[in-house]
Amino acid sequence: MGNRLSKIYTRTGDQGETGLGDGTRIDKTAVRVTAMGDVDELNSLIGVLIACNTVEHVTGPLQNIQHVLFNLGGELSIPGAELVLQRHVLELESLIDKYNQDLPPLKEFILPGGNQAAAICHLARTVCRRAERSAVGLAGEETVNHHSLCYLNRLSDLLFVFARIMARQAGGTEVYWQKDRA
Secondary structure, eight states: OOOTTSOSOOSTTTTSEEEOTTSOEEETTSHHHHHHHHHHHHHHHHHHHHHHOOOHHHHHHHHHHHHHHHHHHHHHHSTTOOOOOHHHHHHHHHHHHHHHTTSOOOSSOEESOSSHHHHHHHHHHHHHHHHHHHHHHHHTTSOOOHHHHHHHHHHHHHHHHHHHHHHTGGGOOOEEOOGGGO
8 A cells, every 4th residue: 555645735626626536626616525525524533432332332333333434535536436245334224223123213303412422413413414415416416325315314414323322321311392482
């Protein structure tokens, strides 16, 4: 692999363009670059979540998700690449089923919160939804791997389940929305 990033600054983006993985130069405000940035932000936020989370059995899945998200970002940076596979989507579905089975059924909406880890997990869920919207926007203009769109959709669901689990750690509880309280 060698020294892939031997020089951190190149000055090639000083005029508002960036390079894609295939060498193409595009505007930094392009829909593709927005989608790449949203996925990168999501991956970083999951790193924050891992750093503050104390529910050990979700750390491994979150780290695996970071690797897939890095591949998804790479996929977005190389038009036509397909690095996210159907098996990645199925893995998320399996995790959702596994972790959701022990949670009580929802009878009311949940407010983001409960504790720091749960609140960060809810924030990651909303950033995931934004990344999905950006990727869908790109798919309206160019071909995008369908499995990547499905992956982001399932990931937001899994993050919701993880937030519910994290809210219960150390005897904590979820915060339920109260319609008449506003």
